[in-house]
Structure formats: C-alpha cells, structure tokens
Amino acid sequence: MLTKIMKWVSIAVLLPAVYWQSTAGYQLALQLVVSAGALLVAWQGYRSEKQIWAIGFVAIAVLFNPFQPLTFSREMFLWLNVISIATFLASLIVLKAKPRPAMPSIAM
Numbered sequence: 001m002l003t004k005i006m007k008w009v010s011i012a013v014l015l016p017a018v019y020w021q022s023t024a025g026y027q028l029a030l031q032l033v034v035s036a037g038a039l040l041v042a043w044q045g046y047r048s049e050k051q052i053w054a055i056g057f058v059a060i061a062v063l064f065n066p067f068q069p070l071t072f073s074r075e076m077f078l079w080l081n082v083i084s085i086a087t088f089l090a091s092l093i094v095l096k097a098k099p100r101p102a103m104p105s106i107a108m
Helices: 002-019 024-047 051-063 074-094
Strands: none
Touching: 002 024, 002 074, 024 051, 024 074, 051 074
16 A cells, blocks of 8 residues: 555656756655655565566666766656656556455464
C-alpha cells in the first residue's frame, strides 16, 4: 500500500514540474520524493522478480538523487519528467503487490 501511495505522490510531484519552472525549494522536494518513490518501486520490482523494472527505477532514483544532484537543461529535464511520469503510471499497472500468505492458526 505504501508503494502505491508513493507512486501516486511521485506522479503528483512530477506533473507541475512539467508545466511550470520550479523553484529551488520545490526542486529539492521533487528530488526527495521521486528518488524515495523510485527506490520503493525498485524494491517492489525486485521482490516481484521483475529485475528490469527494478533497474529502471534505480536509474530514476539516481537521476533524481537529492544528495548529489545532476543538472540538466530545461528540455532534458522536461523529457526526464515525462518519461518518469509514464514509468510510474506503467508500474501501477504492471507491478502489483503480492498478497501476503495468511498466518497459520495454532488453534485446533
């Protein structure tokens, strides 16, 4: 459930950055949220045995890394945002959480 929420939050944070020039404070918040969301989805992809998805989201986390930020031109940043939004949306469909097995009862 947390991963699904983070996917939607990441999409919500990325959408305004496509349309408006962001400030430095918003840029830092965007980097933190998107990189955290990407790492959670990468973990979900790894646990679902879909390593390609995991690698892709680790790449997104690296690109949006707030600790060692990468600088891009406005056009490149726009394309990166659009691709990241599309990837998060696709992950909502492809990567589903596996249901946890029920705990066996010890009562007889």
